[in-house]
Amino acid sequence: MSENLSTVARVRNPHAGVPFTAEEMSDDDVAAALEDVSVPTLLLSCIHMSGDPAILEGTLRPQGLFLNEVQGFMSEEDQAAARALALEVILDWRDRGCPEPEPVGPELLKAMMDWLVCEDVPDEYVRMLLEEMELDGTDARANAPLADPDAAASFPVVVIGCGMSGLLAAVRLQEAGFPYTVIEKNEGPGGTWWENAYPGARVDVGNHFYCYSFEPSDHWSEFFARQPELQAYFQRVMDKHGVDEHVRWGTEVTKAVWDDESATWSVHLDTGETLVARAVISAVGQLNRPFVPDVPGTFDGPSFHTARWDHSVDLAGRRVVMVGAGATGFQIAPAIADEVDHLTILQRSAQWMFPNPNYHERVGPGVRWALRHLPFYGRWYRFLLFWPACDTGLVAAKVDPDWEPQDRSVSEANEMARVMFTEWITEQLEGRPDLIDKVVPDYPATGKRTLQDNGSWLRTLKRPNVELVRAGVERVEPDGVVDSTGAKHPADVVVWATGFRVNDMLYPLRVVGRGGVDLREHWGHRPRAYLGMTVPAFPNFFCLYGPGTNLASGGSLIFHSECEVRYIVGCLAAMAERGLAAMEPRQDRYDEWYERCQAELARTVWASPHIEHSFYKNVDGDVHCLSPWRLVDFWAWTRTVDLEDFLVRSASVPRDRERVER
Numbered sequence: 076m077s078e079n080l081s082t083v084a085r086v087r088n089p090h091a092g093v094p095f096t097a098e099e100m101s102d103d104d105v106a107a108a109l110e111d112v113s114v115p116t117l118l119l120s121c122i123h124m125s126g127d128p129a130i131l132e133g134t135l136r137p138q139g140l141f142l143n144e145v146q147g148f149m150s151e152e153d154q155a156a157a158r159a160l161a162l163e164v165i166l167d168w169r170d171r172g173c174p175e176p177e178p179v180g181p182e183l184l185k186a187m188m189d190w191l192v193c194e195d196v197p198d199e200y201v202r203m204l205l206e207e208m209e210l211d212g213t214d215a216r217a218n219a220p221l222a223d224p225d226a227a228a229s230f231p232v233v234v235i236g237c238g239m240s241g242l243l244a245a246v247r248l249q250e251a252g253f254p255y256t257v258i259e260k261n262e263g264p265g266g267t268w269w270e271n272a273y274p275g276a277r278v279d280v281g282n283h284f285y286c287y288s289f290e291p292s293d294h295w296s297e298f299f300a301r302q303p304e305l306q307a308y309f310q311r312v313m314d315k316h317g318v319d320e321h322v323r324w325g326t327e328v329t330k331a332v333w334d335d336e337s338a339t340w341s342v343h344l345d346t347g348e349t350l351v352a353r354a355v356i357s358a359v360g361q362l363n364r365p366f367v368p369d370v371p372g373t374f375d376g377p378s379f380h381t382a383r384w385d386h387s388v389d390l391a392g393r394r395v396v397m398v399g400a401g402a403t404g405f406q407i408a409p410a411i412a413d414e415v416d417h418l419t420i421l422q423r424s425a426q427w428m429f430p431n432p433n434y435h436e437r438v439g440p441g442v443r444w445a446l447r448h449l450p451f452y453g454r455w456y457r458f459l460l461f462w463p464a465c466d467t468g469l470v471a472a473k474v475d476p477d478w479e480p481q482d483r484s485v486s487e488a489n490e491m492a493r494v495m496f497t498e499w500i501t502e503q504l505e506g507r508p509d510l511i512d513k514v515v516p517d518y519p520a521t522g523k524r525t526l527q528d529n530g531s532w533l534r535t536l537k538r539p540n541v542e543l544v545r546a547g548v549e550r551v552e553p554d555g556v557v558d559s560t561g562a563k564h565p566a567d568v569v570v571w572a573t574g575f576r577v578n579d580m581l582y583p584l585r586v587v588g589r590g591g592v593d594l595r596e597h598w599g600h601r602p603r604a605y606l607g608m609t610v611p612a613f614p615n616f617f618c619l620y621g622p623g624t625n626l627a628s629g630g631s632l633i634f635h636s637e638c639e640v641r642y643i644v645g646c647l648a649a650m651a652e653r654g655l656a657a658m659e660p661r662q663d664r665y666d667e668w669y670e671r672c673q674a675e676l677a678r679t680v681w682a683s684p685h686i687e688h689s690f691y692k693n694v695d696g697d698v699h700c701l702s703p704w705r706l707v708d709f710w711a712w713t714r715t716v717d718l719e720d721f722l723v724r725s726a727s728v729p730r731d732r733e734r735v736e737r
């Protein structure tokens with residue numbers, strides 16, 4: 076029967092707002108909801124509802140841009156006037172039955188972008204942002220099923236890990252029709268957000284951006300959600316996409332070995348089983364294997380790493396020594412200071428931080444209503460969080476070789492960051508000048524993981540039962556911790572907030588490639604991969620969140636993973652559709668990429684010789700885990716696969732007559 080298109084119900088754009096009636100939301104209800112929303116975002120939603128872009132020419136407009144400042148520095152009066160204007164538009168739209176807004180043309184969209192962030196958004200970004208925002212209601216990164224389902228079906232893939240990246244890979248492999256198995260050592264999904272259940276654990280990228288582009292969430296209860304809510308989000312995404320039945324929980328991959336003859340990977344599990352796959356995707360994360368320094372001595376009380384928090388230990392009234400205070404310790408101290416008898420924090424170097432008033436704030440009911448019901452509000456809000464975190468941070472991270480003194484800052488922009496952050500830190504220290512030397516870092520700003528806060532950290536340090544010690548750990552004794560100055564700190568509980576084995580990438584997994592080469596031995600202290608994903612001699616092996624892909628200058632790792640997964644599934648599709656047995660990056664491309672990355676990284680503040688104790692650096696002081704690239708470049712480079720970058724082997728060519736196909 077031929078399909079009569081006119082009888083096919085048009086699906087409403089999922090971002091066009093869930094319709095509501097006056098019975099459900101009276102005029103007063105709507106007015107009340109608008110009290111907590113982001114006013115600039117609201118005004119853009121009004122353009123969709125009314126179809127009238129006149130707002131862009133008016134005086135009610137954002138005045139400036141700063142990460143997480145979602146009111147665009149508008150005055151209270153302007154915000155009130157804008158809400159009144161928006162109320163009229165929304166009520167009219169409601170009373171017209173909440174029709175799906177007409178699509179907005181590209182010129183107007185660009186003007187709306189510029190207006191919201193008070194600057195010209197360069198064209199090269201516009202395409203990326205439009206894809207990320209999905210204003211047309213389509214998920215541009217989704218995969219269509221392969222034209223030849225049999226080709227996909229004969230290409231089983233193993234994914235190692237079911238954190239944010241592995242789950243994403245599973246969803247996309249499923250769309251394309253690849254059979255896949257995910258092996259996950261934990262009993263549930265979420266990785267980072269499964270394991271890091273320490274008090275105060277929360278994300279520090281706004282959640283309306285730190286979620287998959289295709290699975291936005293209008294239900295976050297906090298702007299920077301805590302661990303249980305994040306874990307629940309990944310669980311929900313997994314359930315929705317039916318990934319669960321493809322996952323082997325509580326199972327660890329110990330080794331993966333490439334067999335060149337059959338062009339397959341043998342994936343060894345800790346159960347003793349072996350799976351055979353045409354490709355392996357490693358999604359083991361950079362921050363998954365806890366690092367605890369090997370210090371002498373024995374401590375008699377409870378002692379645990381932050382990612383292995385022992386919730387059976389009651390901290391009330393106990394003396395706690397926390398070793399380390401980077402991003403994790405910084406969240407823990409404010410969360411436990413109230414209940415402990417005494418908290419001693421050993422910190423080798425101070426952390427740079429910047430203000431984020433929303434850091435512990437709940438998402439009000441008005442915002443949640445707007446996210447759900449106002450056309451494209453959630454999409455513009457995502458853009459408002461994304462843009463200031465997108466590549467501007469890289470400017471302050473780049474070294475200007477003529478700038479002096481380099482031990483203070485590395486460029487004019489970096490100096491400006493230093494001044495701003497310092498002012499914000501010191502203004503919180505009224506009455507405690509003794510803390511200034513301890514908490515204002517003596518190295519260039521943004522050189523290590525930069526933290527954000529609403530004042531909770533310094534408020535905690537000012538408490539009488541909290542002591543910040545500027546020292547490392549020397550040894551433990553049965554009843555305390557001795558620091559690197561020789562001072563002893565009595566303890567009932569020791570918490571190791573000492574981070575992860577970041578530079579030991581893939582540890583302790585063994586990946587054995589062509590010719591028996593062991594990947595981690597091959598890397599040594601210098602893990603690297605072409606575009607962060609592929610390595611010569613390791614055919615059909617792909618890394619997610621691999622070498623050179625961590626983000627220190629902003630952005631969300633979910634965005635990066637979405638770019639990587641698109642690229643990897645593109646590689647698999649190319650192989651399946653062309654009947655290829657194997658692909659691996661060309662050595663020259665790989666070497667050239669590595670040299671470019673290293674040259675670029677060497678010109679960043681993260682590699683500054685004035686920065687010590689940074690997990691960004693390996694034992695030689697070089698940086699290998701981070702990406703030095705603009706997000707827009709990484710997005711562009713990973714959009715499509717160029718087979719010219721690879722050595723490929725046709726399935727029909729016998730192994731002994733291997734040849735290179737381009």
Ligand SMILES: Cc1cc2nc3c(=O)[nH]c(=O)nc-3n(C[C@H](O)[C@H](O)[C@H](O)COP(=O)(O)OP(=O)(O)OC[C@H]3O[C@@H](n4cnc5c(N)ncnc54)[C@H](O)[C@@H]3O)c2cc1C
Nearest residue numbers: 236238239240260266267278279280327328359360620632
């Ligand atoms: C405390 C903390 C806070 C963070 N905050 C932010 C933030 O605010 N913003 C941000 O962008 N990023 C943040 N990150 C980084 C975070 O790791 C990434 O955002 C993201 O969660 C990485 O997802 P992933 O799936 O790549 O890795 P992970 O979440 O680390 O998941 C890896 C998974 O692989 C599994 N696995 C590992 N090895 C094996 C094996 N051999 N066999 C089977 N399974 C295995 C692990 O069990 C785990 O489930 C934070 C990290 C930490 C630790």
